[in-house]
Amino acid sequence: MTAFAHPRIDPESGICEYFSAGQCESCSLMRTPHDAQVDEANTQLKALLAHAMTPATVWEEPLVSAPWGFRTKAKMMVRGTANAPVFSFPGTHEGVDLADCPLYPALVTDVLESARALIRRAQVPPYNLDKRRGEIKYVLVTATPTEAMVRLVLRSTSALDRIREHLALLDPRVSVVSANIHPEHEALIEGAEEIHLAGADRLRLPIGGIDVDVLPRSFTQTNTAVASELYAQVARWILDTGAHTAWDLYCGVGGFALSIAHEARARGAHMDVTGIEITNEAIESARGSAKRHGFAGAVGPLTTPEPSVRAHFDTADATEWARHQSNLPEAIVVNPPRRGIGDALATVLNGSGVRTIAYSSCNPETLAADLARMPNYRIARARLIDMFPHSAHNEALVLLTRTTAEER
Numbered sequence: 370m371t372a373f374a375h376p377r378i379d380p381e382s383g384i385c386e387y388f389s390a391g392q393c394e395s396c397s398l399m400r401t402p403h404d405a406q407v408d409e410a411n412t413q414l415k416a417l418l419a420h421a422m423t424p425a426t427v428w429e430e431p432l433v434s435a436p437w438g439f440r441t442k443a444k445m446m447v448r449g450t451a452n453a454p455v456f457s458f459p460g461t462h463e464g465v466d467l468a469d470c471p472l473y474p475a476l477v478t479d480v481l482e483s484a485r486a487l488i489r490r491a492q493v494p495p496y497n498l499d500k501r502r503g504e505i506k507y508v509l510v511t512a513t514p515t516e517a518m519v520r521l522v523l524r525s526t527s528a529l530d531r532i533r534e535h536l537a538l539l540d541p542r543v544s545v546v547s548a549n550i551h552p553e554h555e556a557l558i559e560g561a562e563e564i565h566l567a568g569a570d571r572l573r574l575p576i577g578g579i580d581v582d583v584l585p586r587s588f589t590q591t592n593t594a595v596a597s598e599l600y601a602q603v604a605r606w607i608l609d610t611g612a613h614t615a616w617d618l619y620c621g622v623g624g625f626a627l628s629i630a631h632e633a634r635a636r637g638a639h640m641d642v643t644g645i646e647i648t649n650e651a652i653e654s655a656r657g658s659a660k661r662h663g664f665a666g667a668v669g670p671l672t673t674p675e676p677s678v679r680a681h682f683d684t685a686d687a688t689e690w691a692r693h694q695s696n697l698p699e700a701i702v703v704n705p706p707r708r709g710i711g712d713a714l715a716t717v718l719n720g721s722g723v724r725t726i727a728y729s730s731c732n733p734e735t736l737a738a739d740l741a742r743m744p745n746y747r748i749a750r751a752r753l754i755d756m757f758p759h760s761a762h763n764e765a766l767v768l769l770t771r772t773t774a775e776e777r
């Protein structure tokens with residue numbers, strides 16, 4: 370951990386200055402060495418999922434993140450004044466500027482600093498929660514290793530002309546700029562209207578051997594390096610079962626589905642994968658990626674000599690959609706929000722008879738509850754995914770296989 374040099378990290382203790390000064394508590398496990406954090410989380414996850422394991426369950430080695438510089442998304446709340454904007458994390462100490470948090474790669478910090486220069490020059494007053502006045506509420510950044518998308522969340526369009534005039538102040542690596550208009554005074558970070566300001570309409574995010582389109586209002590994982598390996602792991606597991614048909618439920622911009630398609634193509638295997646997601650923009654992103662990678666055509670019959678690979682995406686509620694399908698696939702991937710898949714989808718999956726289900730969860734507690742609702746499936750393989758180092762959050766991945774009545 371101490372090998373990483375960052376001005377905010379004490380080289381002796383490996384502890385972040387903001388944490389030791391009591392200015393930020395986001396990384397609540399900071400005093401525990403990273404490898405001990407992973408060991409502890411792994412032990413806890415095993416205990417939590419014990420009820421869904423069998424003597425044959427394979428518990429894989431954890432997928433371990435880089436300890437610093439891994440966070441490729443920044444959501445900064447903007448406070449202070451137009452001349453001195455303060456970028457802090459929602460829910461932490463409001464006056465503490467965290468643009469150079471060591472969880473970010475240097476590109477994210479540079480882009481945030483350039484956004485600060487833009488706000489100053491364009492004289493965009495930060496939003497004041499108590500007075501309900503001001504314009505800029507948040508700066509949102511999503512970065513690849515070489516480029517970034519910047520979104521300015523504004524109360525109204527009144528500062529847009531001034532912002533447009535000074536866009537050249539943004540870091541030259543910013544390839545997408547948009548404004549999100551959020552007039553309401555509420556806890557949600559974003560509003561419904563997105564206005565393109567400059568550059569391309571979408572970011573291209575490399576994951577594994579492919580790159581995925583990301584339109585501004587789509588979800589992406591916070592730790593791209595770990596997410597890429599997570600997608601690749603699931604793709605290998607699914608292809609290893611010999612499946613030729615799969616669903617990716619809660620697919621977002623299609624990371625799992627596209628990785629499955631990519632792995633199938635690399636193996637010369639047939640694959641027909643369908644991704645389902647509730648957000649239109651994420652589906653539009655996924656369709657764009659499928660087209661660019663040649664996964665958008667119709668899948669050929671399994672008997673043709675040339676293997677064909679197709680990734681198809683639709684906007685729908687995952688539970689409602691799954692409930693109404695008559696053709697079930699050989700494998701299903703689910704990656705729901707923190708609330709989990711819930712009783713309704715767990716019941717549909719439990720009764721489906723599908724051979725293999727991969728469940729990737731950012732909330733092991735709801736994963737454990739969902740698995741308790743699916744007694745027809747037991748964990749064949751499991752892996753702790755260290756997606757959010759130094760925090761109490763973890764991603765958990767399980768591969769479930771259908772059990773016979775005797776095994777239950």
Ligand SMILES: C[S@@+](CC[C@H](N)C(=O)[O-])C[C@H]1O[C@@H](n2cnc3c(N)ncnc32)[C@H](O)[C@@H]1O
Pocket residue numbers: 588589590618619620621622623624625645646647648651685686687688704705706707731
């Ligand atoms: C944890 S994210 C996973 C996204 C994607 N698998 C990835 O790796 O980027 C959960 C996704 O579920 C979507 N979602 C939320 N509720 C949904 C629902 N009822 N049906 C389908 N998708 C939903 C969200 O918009 C979000 O994109």
